[in-house]
Amino acid sequence: MNLSSLTIRSLSTVEELQKVRNLEVKIWSMEDSVSVNHTIAAIKNGGLVIGAFLNENLVGFQYSFPGYDGKKVYLCSHSLGIDPEYRKFGIGEKLKIAQREVALEKGYDLITWTYDPLETVNGYLNLHKLRAVCSSYLENAYGDMDDNLNGGLPTDRFLVEWHIKDPVKKKTISVEAKPPVAITTSVQNGYLVPEKNHLDYKETTIVVPVPGNFQELKKYDFTLALLWREMTREVFSHYLQFGWTVTDLRKDDEIEQQYLYVLHKKKVG
Numbered sequence: 576m577n578l579s580s581l582t583i584r585s586l587s588t589v590e591e592l593q594k595v596r597n598l599e600v601k602i603w604s605m606e607d608s609v610s611v612n613h614t615i616a617a618i619k620n621g622g623l624v625i626g627a628f629l630n631e632n633l634v635g636f637q638y639s640f641p642g643y644d645g646k647k648v649y650l651c652s653h654s655l656g657i658d659p660e661y662r663k664f665g666i667g668e669k670l671k672i673a674q675r676e677v678a679l680e681k682g683y684d685l686i687t688w689t690y691d692p693l694e695t696v697n698g699y700l701n702l703h704k705l706r707a708v709c710s711s712y713l714e715n716a717y718g719d720m721d722d723n724l725n726g727g728l729p730t731d732r733f734l735v736e737w738h739i740k741d742p743v744k745k746k747t748i749s750v751e752a753k754p755p756v757a758i759t760t761s762v763q764n765g766y767l768v769p770e771k772n773h774l775d776y777k778e779t780t781i782v783v784p785v786p787g788n789f790q791e792l793k794k795y796d797f798t799l800a801l802l803w804r805e806m807t808r809e810v811f812s813h814y815l816q817f818g819w820t821v822t823d824l825r826k827d828d829e830i831e832q833q834y835l836y837v838l839h840k841k842k843v844g
Contacts (some may be wrong), residue, residue: 652688689732707737
């Protein structure tokens with residue numbers, strides 16, 4: 576697809592924001608869309624909405640509002656959506672880069688958001704390309720959701736921290752290093768199956784495998800998808816509460832459809 580005519584800009588008018596809401600309804604549902612009066616209020620109070628257009632046709636958007644945790648003001652990245660017909664063309668990454676530029680202009684140095692750690696396309700963008708990190712795991716963060724992506728599964732999420740002024744320096748892992756694997760896996764009928772969790776590692780670097788085709792796996796065997804949710808929840812919750820940080824996601828060179836989250840823990844003393 577030719578993206579030479581793609582333009583990305585900040586949005587603020589009622590007409591533009593109505594287009595955003597229409598796209599939200601197309602991607603998710605009317606119930607999950609954000610009202611125009613809400614997005615306008617957010618924009619007037621430190622938030623932002625960015626749109627991606629092809630020939631003036633809105634094909635993607637990003638919506639953020641200010642956050643405050645009692646100590647620090649940051650930008651909360653609430654939603655990013657791409658028209659299903661225009662996915663897999665890197666538009667999401669372009670929107671995030673534009674978001675960073677606008678956020679810096681507004682004086683922010685931190686952007687946060689959540690995503691499902693079993694969605695590896697999102698994970699690869701967030702952690703590998705954008706160099707964000709995660710140190711918090713949220714169990715069933717949004718309760719039950721009935722959309723196609725989440726229906727039937729607990730909505731567990733990583734809380735992502737993107738330090739846009741001074742990105743976290745990532746440690747690389749050599750192929751020879753082979754850090755301990757926190758979930759033993761096997762491949763059955765072409766799908767990755769979690770076998771056993773390992774919660775007692777004392778090393779400062781571990782990897783956590785996840786399937787690279789989770790939505791396909793979910794359609795193939797919902798019970799297997801639920802098992803992945805339960806076992807990754809146990810592993811991530813355990814290690815993150817003891818001071819580990821998820822710093823990267825990379826494709827496994829040895830096992831097809833397996834991706835590896837990289838976790839680091841700072842040495843004490």
